[in-house]
Amino acid sequence: MNEDRLSDRQGIRIIISFIFGSTLIIGSGGAAESDAWLAIIIAILAAIPILMMYSRILSHFPEKGFFEILEETFGKNAGKLIALPFIWFAFHLGALVLRNFGEFIITVALPETPEIVPMLIYVFICIFAIKDGLTTVANCSSFFTYISIFVLVLFGFLSIPNMRPENFEPVAFEGIKPIIEGAFSSITFPFLETIVFLMIFKPINSNKSVRKVFISGLLIGGIFVLFTTSRNIMVLGSEAIGTVYFPSYAAVTRINIGDFLQRLEIAVSIVFLVSGFVKISVCLLAASKGLSRILGFASYKSIVIPVGLLMTTLAVVVYDNIMDMFEWAFYIWPYYAIVFQVILPFLIFIAVEIKARKTENPQGLQNN
Amino acid sequence: MRIIKKIIAVIIITMLMFIFGGCWNYREIESLAIVSCAAIDEGENGGFYITVETVIVEASEGNVKNVPQYTELNGDTFFEAIRDMITVKGKKLYWSHAKAILISEQVAKKDISQALDFMYRDAEIREDTWILIVKGTKAGELLKSGAEAKEVMGFKINDVLKAQSFVSRFFSIPLFDFLELLSDPKTSTLAPTIQLIEVDNKKLTQVIGTAFFKSDRLIGYLDEDDSKSLLVIRNKLQRGLYVVNDVTKPGVNVALEIFKNKTKLRPYVQDGALIIAINTNFEANIAEITGSVDLISDEGRVKLKKIAEKQMKQDLEKLIKKAQEDYKMDFLNFKNVIMKKQPAVWKQIADDWDTVFPEIKTEISINVHIRGSAIVRKPILVGE
Numbered sequence: 065m066n067e068d069r070l071s072d073r074q075g076i077r078i079i080i081s082f083i084f085g086s087t088l089i090i091g092s093g094g095a096a097e098s099d100a101w102l103a104i105i106i107a108i109l110a111a112i113p114i115l116m117m118y119s120r121i122l123s124h125f126p127e128k129g130f131f132e133i134l135e136e137t138f139g140k141n142a143g144k145l146i147a148l149p150f151i152w153f154a155f156h157l158g159a160l161v162l163r164n165f166g167e168f169i170i171t172v173a174l175p176e177t178p179e180i181v182p183m184l185i186y187v188f189i190c191i192f193a194i195k196d197g198l199t200t201v202a203n204c205s206s207f208f209t210y211i212s213i214f215v216l217v218l219f220g221f222l223s224i225p226n227m228r229p230e231n232f233e234p235v236a237f238e239g240i241k242p243i244i245e246g247a248f249s250s251i252t253f254p255f256l257e258t259i260v261f262l263m264i265f266k267p268i269n270s271n272k273s274v275r276k277v278f279i280s281g282l283l284i285g286g287i288f289v290l291f292t293t294s295r296n297i298m299v300l301g302s303e304a305i306g307t308v309y310f311p312s313y314a315a316v317t318r319i320n321i322g323d324f325l326q327r328l329e330i331a332v333s334i335v336f337l338v339s340g341f342v343k344i345s346v347c348l349l350a351a352s353k354g355l356s357r358i359l360g361f362a363s364y365k366s367i368v369i370p371v372g373l374l375m376t377t378l379a380v381v382v383y384d385n386i387m388d389m390f391e392w393a394f395y396i397w398p399y400y401a402i403v404f405q406v407i408l409p410f411l412i413f414i415a416v417e418i419k420a421r422k423t424e425n426p427q428g429l430q431n432n
Numbered sequence: 433m434r435i436i437k438k439i440i441a442v443i444i445i446t447m448l449m450f451i452f453g454g455c456w457n458y459r460e461i462e463s464l465a466i467v468s469c470a471a472i473d474e475g476e477n478g479g480f481y482i483t484v485e486t487v488i489v490e491a492s493e494g495n496v497k498n499v500p501q502y503t504e505l506n507g508d509t510f511f512e513a514i515r516d517m518i519t520v521k522g523k524k525l526y527w528s529h530a531k532a533i534l535i536s537e538q539v540a541k542k543d544i545s546q547a548l549d550f551m552y553r554d555a556e557i558r559e560d561t562w563i564l565i566v567k568g569t570k571a572g573e574l575l576k577s578g579a580e581a582k583e584v585m586g587f588k589i590n591d592v593l594k595a596q597s598f599v600s601r602f603f604s605i606p607l608f609d610f611l612e613l614l615s616d617p618k619t620s621t622l623a624p625t626i627q628l629i630e631v632d633n634k635k636l637t638q639v640i641g642t643a644f645f646k647s648d649r650l651i652g653y654l655d656e657d658d659s660k661s662l663l664v665i666r667n668k669l670q671r672g673l674y675v676v677n678d679v680t681k682p683g684v685n686v687a688l689e690i691f692k693n694k695t696k697l698r699p700y701v702q703d704g705a706l707i708i709a710i711n712t713n714f715e716a717n718i719a720e721i722t723g724s725v726d727l728i729s730d731e732g733r734v735k736l737k738k739i740a741e742k743q744m745k746q747d748l749e750k751l752i753k754k755a756q757e758d759y760k761m762d763f764l765n766f767k768n769v770i771m772k773k774q775p776a777v778w779k780q781i782a783d784d785w786d787t788v789f790p791e792i793k794t795e796i797s798i799n800v801h802i803r804g805s806a807i808v809r810k811p812i813l814v815g816e
Contacts, residue, residue, distance in 0.1 A: 230772060233772035234772050237771070237775045301612060307615075
């Protein structure tokens with residue numbers, strides 16, 4: 065499966081796009097209100113050791129994917145069983161991002177269109193790309209990352225006249241608790257969602273390389289999330305941050321330079337479109353790969369279409385309306401996701417470490 | 433085989449182009465009524481009476497002119513009224529170009545948030561639409577006063593409000609700022625007022641003065657001078673004139689053209705009393721002197737500066753007194769200043785803010801820097 069091997073640069077960019085995904089549209093760390101920037105910094109710092117743990121799981125077994133590692137460590141059947149929750153997570157995450165996308169389109173642009181129409185069109189593109197393999201998505205994201213960053217930086221500059229730095233004040237007015245809550249929410253969405261990459265990455269060149277890809281992707285992506293969130297706080301103020309559904313969209317609405325450069329808000333969806341594509345594709349790939357492994361198919365490509373369509377179905381039924389979506393994303397998601405993002409990987413990590421020591425050092429173990 | 437496949441692909445793509453080339457929510461410009469301004473009055477049975485100004489483009493003799501049209505309807509909610517307007521106009525209203533929302537005094541006195549909720553929620557109305565309170569007349573009547581001159585009220589109001597920086601006689605506020613103030617129960621919301629005036633038997637509109645709200649109810653008005661002081665205290669004054677009355681002798685007024693103003697509010701606690709130091713700096717030109725008095729020379733300038741500073745101080749004190757004693761309402765933004773600069777103090781007083789606010793002491797220091805006297809060195813000296 066040589067085609068699934070990425071270079072370091074491609075790996076970093078695909079992670080950046082993945083982190084941008086839906087985050088830049090629906091915002092992150094909202095619980096902390098005007099201290100969201102602090103929450104995001106804490107979240108990035110806290111995510112680093114966990115991502116190092118992810119890369120260590122991969123690095124013990126060169127030439128093997130995550131699902132193979134599970135089978136190697138826990139035995140064939142137990143390994144498959146343990147893989148199930150991760151496949152579900154990737155599948156579910158893909159559906160949620162897809163729904164975010166659909167909700168965004170019908171809320172800001174096409175309120176009379178059935179939601180499933182933009183979602184279906186979008187998922188078909190993802191299926192199309194994934195059928196060509198991870199490299200296609202990676203190549204796309206190398207290019208898309210530049211587009212996203214260009215749009216973000218451009219809108220950052222254009223927002224300068226609307227910025228009110230005093231919106232940051234007072235720092236930590238409500239105490240430390242909302243900041244921790246915000247950090248918790250922001251670490252699970254988006255930074256640790258990168259666990260999905262565990263399922264699609266194979267050790268790229270060496271141990272160092274996986275770690276490098278994860279950490280640099282996190283840092284670069286995180287800096288832009290931080291940058292955009294700070295921009296939103298400065299432009300909107302803490303009151304509005306809590307009341308609008310799509311803060312970046314609302315912040316860009318206010319750009320009006322000389323009555324000429326205005327009404328740019330729809331261009332924000334460029335970032336969402338291109339990075340959401342990467343995020344959904346990666347989730348789709350992870351779910352298809354895992355499922356085909358469990359079911360014993362030779363290639364995941366045959367089940368990409370059914371998985372993609374099922375994902376769309378889940379996306380349609382998962383929430384009743386946009387209010388539910390935000391309730392879930394901000395209040396329930398962190399507690400739900402932390403199981404897949406930290407607790408399960410940590411247990412696997414311990415098992416993998418023990419297994420690896422045994423195989424590396426069989427003599428020593430026999431002596432004991 | 434290959435070629436056949438390719439041909440089929442091309443055929444499919446061509447067909448898809450026709451199917452997907454459209455847009456689900458496709459709207460022809462002819463089928464839209466472009467809204468430039470809306471007026472909200474009290475309706476029957478506790479609903480709203482909405483007047484909407486739409487613009488049609490009329491070409492005549494090579495000129496293209498925007499001509500206003502009016503549609504009026506009663507409804508239980510704002511949205512119901514404007515949706516029902518399709519039954520009158522036959523076109524769907526298009527709100528993205530709406531420049532201003534006029535709200536009548538009566539609606540504002542009852543509950544302004546009811547009228548505004550739809551505008552905040554709907555994606556089509558832009559957040560930077562202006563909010564104005566109509567004083568004296570019905571909002572719809574004021575909106576329709578442009579009919580005779582074929583003047584699009586929404587565009588006119590937009591121009592006037594954007595010129596706030598030159599006149600500084602009202603406090604212009606876009607929808608998003610208005611709602612942000614509205615959401616805070618501890619500060620007062622502000623909006624400019626618009627009224628009809630009569631000149632030569634013609635009705636004209638004028639934006640002047642500021643209305644203020646306690647939570648969602650209109651409480652009172654500030655006149656244009658108080659509005660200017662308000663802009664100074666809230667650090668929103670950019671340019672404008674300031675007239676100093678009776679300099680050195682009665683009847684001699686000096687108009688200062690302000691080029692720059694920066695105000696800093698600094699709260700601090702001394703001996704248990706909360707004090708807000710208001711420090712403001714003006715940069716101004718002498719623009720007009722009505723009377724033959726030497727105010728340009730060194731001595732004259734110092735004198736003028738002192739008198740101007742004293743008068744400005746009195747103006748600010750008058751406004752602060754109005755806020756603290758007459759209305760006991762914080763439209764001066766003191767709350768946010770204390771919260772941002774002294775969060776610890778704010779936590780202590782937040783619950784009793786209504787009783788604390790009137791007790792806050794202020795220290796005003798004003799500095800007027802006269803940087804020139806336009807292009808003339810001397811006043812018009814009249815030989816006596």
